[in-house]
Amino acid sequence: MSITKHNWTKEEIIAIYNKPLMDLLYEAATIHRQHHDPNVVQVSTLLSIKTGGCPEDCGYCPQAARYHTDIEGNDLMSVQQVKAQALRAKSSGSSRVCMGAAWRNVKDGEEFDQVLEMVRTINKLDMEVCCTLGMLTENQAQRLAEAGLYAYNHNLDTSEDYYKEVISTRAFDDRLQTIENVRKTNVTVCSGGIIGMGESIEDRAGMLVALATLNPQPESVPINALVAVEGTPMENEKPVEIWEMIRMVATTRIVMPETQVRLSAGRTEMSREGQAMCFFAGANSIFAGDKLLTTPNPDVNEDMKMFELLGLIPQKPFIKVMQPKTVEAEDSQFQSLGEKPKWTRPEHKIERNLEASNKGK
Numbered sequence: 001m002s003i004t005k006h007n008w009t010k011e012e013i014i015a016i017y018n019k020p021l022m023d024l025l026y027e028a029a030t031i032h033r034q035h036h037d038p039n040v041v042q043v044s045t046l047l048s049i050k051t052g053g054c055p056e057d058c059g060y061c062p063q064a065a066r067y068h069t070d071i072e073g074n075d076l077m078s079v080q081q082v083k084a085q086a087l088r089a090k091s092s093g094s095s096r097v098c099m100g101a102a103w104r105n106v107k108d109g110e111e112f113d114q115v116l117e118m119v120r121t122i123n124k125l126d127m128e129v130c131c132t133l134g135m136l137t138e139n140q141a142q143r144l145a146e147a148g149l150y151a152y153n154h155n156l157d158t159s160e161d162y163y164k165e166v167i168s169t170r171a172f173d174d175r176l177q178t179i180e181n182v183r184k185t186n187v188t189v190c191s192g193g194i195i196g197m198g199e200s201i202e203d204r205a206g207m208l209v210a211l212a213t214l215n216p217q218p219e220s221v222p223i224n225a226l227v228a229v230e231g232t233p234m235e236n237e238k239p240v241e242i243w244e245m246i247r248m249v250a251t252t253r254i255v256m257p258e259t260q261v262r263l264s265a266g267r268t269e270m271s272r273e274g275q276a277m278c279f280f281a282g283a284n285s286i287f288a289g290d291k292l293l294t295t296p297n298p299d300v301n302e303d304m305k306m307f308e309l310l311g312l313i314p315q316k317p318f319i320k321v322m323q324p325k326t327v328e329a330e331d332s333q334f335q336s337l338g339e340k341p342k343w344t345r346p347e348h349k350i351e352r353n354l355e356a357s358n359k360g361k
Contacts (some may be wrong), residue, residue, distance in 0.1 A: 002016050002094065002117035003213075004216075004256075004257060004258060005255070006212065006214075006215045006217070006219065007178070007213065007267065008208070008209055008212045008228070008255050010202065010205045010206055012207060013204045013205040013208050013212075013251060013255060014104060014202065015077060016251050016254055016255070017201060017205060017247055017248075017251045018201070019107075019181045023248075024247065024250045024251070024281075025246075025250060025277075025280060025281055027250075027254060028249075028250035028251075028254050028281045028282045029280055029281065029282065031253055031254055031257050031282070032253050032257075032281075032282040033254075034257065034323045035257045035258050036260075036284050038279075038280075038284075038315055039292065039312055040284065040310055040312070040313050040314075040315045041283075041284050041285060041286060041307070041312050041314065041315060042095060042096065042260055042262075042284060042285040042286075042287050042314070042315040043093050043095060043096070043195055043285070043286060043303075043314045043315070044094060044095070044097070044098050044128075044130065044262070044285065044286070044287050044288065044361070045085075045086075045089035045094040045097050045098070045287070045288055045305075046090075046095040046098045046100060046127060046233065046287045047077075047082065047085050047086075047089075047097055047098065047099050047100070048060060048074075048100050048101075048102075048157075049064060049076060049077045049082060049099045049100065049101050049115070049118065049200040049228065050074065050075065050076045050100075050101035050102055050103070050104055050111075051066070051071065051074045051274045052071050052072070052074070052102055053065045053295060054100060054103070054104065055104050055169070055212040056169045056170060057167060057168055057169045057350070057353050057357070058157070058166060058169075058354065059165075059166045059167065059232065059233040059234050059350065059356075060194060060197055060199065060229075060230065060232060060233075061232065062180045062229040062232055063102040064232075064355075066355060066357040067232050067233070068231045068234060068356075068358050068359050069230065069231035070230075070231070072136060073164075075209065075217065075232055076101065076111050076114060077118075077119050078084045078114075079114065079118050079121055080099075082099065082118045082121065082122070083118075083121050083122070083125070083157040085097070086121070086122045086125055086127060087125065088210060088296050089127075090125060091306060092128055092288065092304075093288065093300070093314045094113055094127070094288055094314075095127060095128055095190075095314065095316060095317040096128035096129070096130055096131075096151070096223065096317065097122050097128075097129055097130070098130035098131070098132060098151075098153060098190075098280075098287075099115070099118060099119075099128055099129070099131050099132070099133075099134050100129070100132045100153075101131075101132075101134070102113070103134040103342070104134050104135065104142050104169070104170070105133075105134040105136060105341070105343055106133050106134060106135070106136040106137070108336040108338050108339055109139070109336070109339060112140070112143075112336075113329070113336075115131065115241075116143060116144065116147040116329065117135065117146055117147075117329070119131065119147040119149050119326075120147045120148055120328070120329075122148075123147070123148030123149075123150070123324065123326050124148075124150060124249065124326060125166075125220055125296055125324070126317060126318075126323070127317055127324075128150040128151065128317045128318065129148060129149050129150050129151075130150060130151040130152065130153055130190060131144060131149060131151075131152055131153070132152070132154065132155075132190075133155075135154075135170070135174050135177070135335075135341075135343050136152075136178055136181060136182075137177070137181060137233045137262050137339050137341055138181040138184050139184050139337050139339065140181075140339070141181045141182050141184065141187065142184070142185055142334040143334045143335075143336075144185070144187060144325065145185035145186055145187045145220075146326075146327040146332050146334060147326060147327065148324045148326035148327075149187050149324065150188060150189060150318075150321070150324060150325075151188045151189070151190045151219065151220060152178075152182045152187050152188075152189060152190065153191065153193050153220075153222070154175055154178045154179055154182070154189075154190075154191055155175075155191055155193055155194075155222065155224075156172070156175050156176075156191055156193050156207055156210055156211065156213055157168070157175075157207075157211075157256065158190070158193050158194065158197060158199050158203055158204075158206075158207050159192055159197075159199065159203040159204070159205075159206025159210065160172045160206060160210060161183070161206055162197075162200075162203040162206070162321075164201075164346070164350075165195060165198070165350060166350070167350075168346055168347055168348050168350050168353065169298075169345055169346070169347065170343060170344060170346070171344035171346050172242055173344065174343050174344050175191075176210075177220075179191060179214070179234035180239075185251060186324060187324075188218075188220070188320075188321055189214075189218040189219055189220070190217040190218060190219065190220035190221075190222065190264065191211060191220075191221065191222075192196045192211070192218075192220075192221040192222035192224065192264070192332070193207045193222075193223070193224065194224040194226050194239070194265070195223070195224070195225060195226065195240055195244060195245070195248055196226035196237055196239065196240035196244075197226050197234055197237060198234070198237060198327065199262045201255060204248060204251075205251075208251060208255055208256075211256065212255040212256050212343045217256045217258070217259055217307050218256070218259055219246045219259060219260065219320065219321070220259065220260045220262055220285065221252055221256060221259050221260070221261050221262065222262040222264040222285075222292050223245070223248050223249055223252060223261060223262065223263065223264060223283070224264040224265035225239070225240040225244075225245055225265060225266025225269070225270075226239075226265070226266065226306070227265050227266055227268075230279050231356065231359070233350070233352040233353045233355070233356040234243070234352075235356075239266075240269075241252065241267060242270055242271070242274040242277070244287055244340070245266070245270070245272070245274070245278060246277050246278055246281050249261055249263065249278045249281045249282055249283045250281035252282065253282025253283075254282075260284055260285045260320070261282050261283045261284060262283065262285035262287070263275065263278050263279075263285070263286050264286075264287055265287075265288075267286070269339065272306050272310075272336065275306065276310055277305075279310065279312065284315075285315075286303065288300045288303050302356070316352055327330075354359060
């Protein structure tokens with residue numbers, strides 16, 4: 001039985017990333033088969049329950065209020081709207097619904113109470129529920145756990161060094177603190193990042209060091225290729241080549257053998273052959289549906305055709321971790337504390353972010 005390594009160094013990960021491709025693929029595929037069924041892929045549906053108007057300045061994100069994009073914002077969806085979308089996702093083969101809200105951090109109050117009810121509703125449909133709502137406190141994490149949350153997504157985005165070239169409104173340590181708060185519950189952790197933002201291979205390795213040295217390692221790691229959206233600071237970044245994506249997936253699989261590696265944003269630019277190589281390299285999760293929050297994604301029917309061609313089977317829910325119990329609001333041991341945590345605002349200057357926010361003024 002293999003023991004997961006938690007003391008990876010950046011140099012070790014760079015050496016893996018730069019291996020001859022055939023050697024890298026063979027090693028990653030071998031490790032993948034030791035820990036996972038290579039023909040089973042977990043399918044998630046990402047649902048934007050509150051779109052646009054985010055106060056953050058993430059350079060990749062069209063939902064930031066300060067940038068001039070064509071994103072159509074919407075207020076928080078109703079529980080019934082979310083339930084209808086979840087049932088649609090389930091009928092299409094998804095085992096998990098991930099709900100995203102364009103918030104900086106969770107705030108106690110009516111909207112968070114409504115999200116908790118969404119979690120309860122989806123868990124009762126026998127689907128895994130994931131949320132990505134920004135930073136959250138330990139008590140808020142406990143309330144989500146009681147409602148039946150299966151996973152919490154909080155991406156590191158990139159390495160700690162390159163992070164300050166992407167975001168100035170929150171700190172890297174706040175990301176780690178939120179993950180630590182989630183770890184104090186029975187909720188699993190989903191955390192990954194984006195490649196193609198102008199970062200170096202060293203930065204990609206640095207992000208994987210930050211994730212792989214967590215103990216335990218995240219149960220799910222999304223690897224996103226930047227979707228350059230007009231109006232954002234990164235609108236002119238060149239598309240990520242498929243070989244970069246394959247190498248990133250394979251390296252992630254080697255350093256985090258038991259994790260589910262999710263092939264996330266950017267799949268619309270990948271051929272079926274390219275995606276097949278990513279699955280061979282160790283990716284065993286995707287987002288399905290025509291949209292990832294606000295960016296395009298392959299049609300679910302196209303994905304199912306690809307699965308059929310490759311002999312892939314959608315993973316059933318609660319295979320890795322048993323289904324959490326739902327505690328009704330009136331029986332909850334954790335109540336709203338009306339917390340107002342002081343999350344960091346570094347507010348250093350990122351020139352391209354400032355230029356993008358000043359356009360159109």
